[in-house]
Amino acid sequence: MASFILRRIAVSVLILLAASFIMYVLAANSGDPLRDLRGGNPATEAQLIAARTAALDLDVPAPLRWFLWLGGAAQCLIPFANSCDLGLTLNNAEVATILPSAMLSTLQLVTVATLSAILLGVVVGIVTALRQYSGFDLTITFVSFFLFSLPSFLVAVLLKEFIAIGFNNFLQQGGAIPAVTVIVIAIVAGLIWQVLIGGPLRRRLTVFAISAVATGVVLGYMAVSEWFQNPGLGPVGILVGVAVVAIVTTLLVSGLGNRRALTTAGISAALAFVAYFALQGLFDISSVWTLLFVFLATVVVGLAIGWLLGGPDRGQSMRAGAITIGVSMVLVFLDRFMQSWPDYVNSSRINGRPIATIGSQTPGFNGDVWLTGIDSFTHLLLPTIALLLISFAQYTRYARAGLLEVLNQDYIRTARAKGLPERTVVMRHAFRNMLIPIATIVATDVGALLGGAVITERVFAISGMGNLFATSLGRTDLNPVMGYFLVIAIVAITFNFLADLAYAALDPRVRVR
């Protein structure tokens, strides 16, 4: 094992050196870093060219200049010396200082999108595999390929037009939904639900009718009560929410037959409901850390309840308790965010048009954790959706294929034959093995994460890694290009390495030597 790791590290360093040299020379020859100065203002042109040449050693040929760059970059290896010298940009900014801020913007942008893509993709993939060739499966297949083939700039423009400008106009005009729209949305919702649930015609009709009427009533109520101006779940909404969370969690974790788990989930949900009333005062003076602490504390409480009530199979109850109370607290937080929504929308910097199309925050906007949270949400909503739609498709396909393959294996047939309930077969025996190939994809995806999303970043004016790379390469600004290269090369190599190790950990048949 140790020799394997050492060998991998040695090889990685060599790869990094060779790749950086090739990258440096190619990027240096891709254009003229003095282009913006030439043929500009005749009076000062020669002077400006001379100044830039001197500042960036442009008179040294690129292959030799690489050694100068390497000499500075190598200083990053000296621990605690803080002497990292990745060179200067054309505008005299230190690459070592602009890289972290670019990385931060990118992480902020892609983290939520990637996590929700994995979660949604895997869930939808599992459902489609379980209902292979059903109407739902075919619809999702169609939708995911459709989304996968949409160019991200087009998605971005559509999102801006309809979700940002359209929704903001809707809010500004008082949030009234015409009756016709309500009916159309209700019918569409009904159609979608009957496809999802499936079954014989009679059942489909019932599902259609119920869901259409329910959607219509809820939408109508929202319009009449001006819900979009003053959103909130309210005590009733929270109560219904936590109850559903408790039942669904138990169903997935242990099955409703496990009374101890069900009781744990019920008590956890009840506690979350109590917390909804008890913690409002604390929420008003909360910081991000308070919320994190409250969340973790409640999860611990959920685990404790499961431990106390769990009996012989404590693990199941503890999981049910923790997941139930965690998700329920998220609902409680969500309600509190909604309570701050009117304050946010009516702030003079927002002017009644909350959904933003550029940047990641409103300049000069200050407020408590709820208001700044909403500000981040309104800014990152569109780019997150744009990224999500594309990677979602990929995960759905992998999850579906993975589960189908696993379900056809002998041990699944054995499990079914010995009379295990279908829930146990899928959640215990199939699900975990399905995760092996997904884990590899996730590992490489995380490596690609930091590379940024060039187009999405540019269209939404977020200056992350992708934007840094694209603009710098466009100006033949070598040092930031190399800084970008260094970060993503190291991350990619590291995560490939980790994926190899993860394989060995997940699959006993693989040995690392």
Add this chain to the structure above:
Amino acid sequence: MTNTNRWARRSAAAVAAAGVTALVLAGCTTGGTEGGDDAAEGGTITVAVTNEVTSLNGSTPQGNLDTNGMVGYLTGTTGSSGGASLGGFYTLDEEFNIVHNDNIGTYEKTADDPLTVEYKLNDGLKWSDGEDITADDLLVGWAIGSGYYNDATLDEATGEPTSGTQYFQLAGSTDGLDTTAMPEISEDGLGLTLVYGEPFVDWELGNLLDKPAHVLAEQAGVTEEEFIQVLMDTPKGDPANPVEPNETLKAAADFWNTGYDFTSMPTDESLLVASGPFIMSDYTPNQSMTFSKNPEYTGEDVPAYDELVLRFVPDANAQVTALQNGEVNAIYPQASADTLTALENANQTVIEGDQLSYDHLDLNFGSEVFADANVREAFLKTIPRQQILESIITPINPSAEVLNSQIFVPANTEYTDAVAASGYDAYAEPDIEGAKELLAGATPTIRILYNTDNPNRVDSFQAIQASATEAGFIIEDAGSPDWSSLLPGGEYDASIFGWISPGAGNSALAQIFKTAGGGNYNKYSNAEVDEMVDAAQTELDPEALGQLKVQIDAATAADFYGLPLFQSPGLFATNGTVDGIEFFGNQTGIVWNAQDWTIAE
């Protein structure tokens, strides 16, 4: 273990847990709800611009970028090389006339021989940190702009000094001010008198208010008095006899050169010190910069609103949707036909005009084929300038016209006279027959150099190629992405590229038209023009100067120097929430009259 013991321990654990919880919560909470809304009552105007801010000093080679220039213009510490600013001695009007800025002080020419200019600051002016603005600050501005103390000999190739010291690194030139002697400061400490060694045409561009003296002094580790004393005592630099650099001056200059470059909100507030109506108050890296009112500003250019926010949005279409969505009140995108269409579809108010950069076709006087004036004239007669304009510029700016002067732009008052004298307007449409007559059957080969990466230049080249071929010319495509490094070489017969007209000021004349001038790539040489250019550099009478420039324009036209083609179009837009936005063609761009904007009701 007894039951009592177990209970005691459990309650102790519970109490401990509760205690920890209380502690953590106490440590992690805030003082209570703050209003999410700290915008003051006067309102905020937000403008989207294309490029990011990189430095608070736009006068250095690396800081010389358009958005940095806007910041200098608004806050007012641009110095002589940064040019016009709201907190300096002059601003420009829409015709690029120099307007003296009474809010700061006055300056006037008191004698022609030797040229003497008296600067006088208004009494009671203060920097935004409360320090007085005095003649000491003007002396510092002069020291920076004149390069008085430099004794460096620069290596032609690398620009690095081979001997001596180059103190302040300017993006602009020290021409003019470099002939001045050590200025005299008046007794009241508010005035300063400059005596030029030789007459200098652009003396009015000598804005002596640069970065504050007290800030540079502090950065150099001395008091303001000591710093001024150093400036007064240090002798003029002589490149022939370089001396040891003055430590204080070097420290101050080094700070001025790079200390104002930033990548996050500067922690040192002295960097933000402003003399103009605006002061930078907040900066989010790569996203936005906020300006609020300078509390110490006493002039008349106080904005009617509280905050000006510049948001950096490189993508023009993203700017348009942000404008449509009301996130910004106005935008300043790179002009293109697509952007214009998007703005029109979104029903936004578009404000168009011409920028100061212009494309032109130059004939190489060093090439054999153009040695014959008839060939030059014939070639110019084939240039389809109207067609080029209509295919490249009209889609962006429908009211654009062909540029008919090498020196003036239509916004200048002298433009009409210049066109009348030069007759460039006769070349609007190609005259193929006339060209054929002049060629008399000859078929000269013309190599045209242009930038193949610039679609506008490619279009221009193709239009010229098609038209000139009709008249019998054989056009060789000498275009290259490396056109700029080929430009001085002369391995071509004609070149298509762009200059940025200064708008105000005359420094480009000698560079472009004088024999062996720095920007005279086409080896143009005319003794008469050389004389006129020299005369123009020392002409102090504006009327006579205008006449001289018109004559230079006409003389180059008579020599068939080449043809100006068009000005690049510029584009602002607003969504109707701001009144008072007007077009301006130079680098200051949209914010040039930000002090006059009002928020629409």
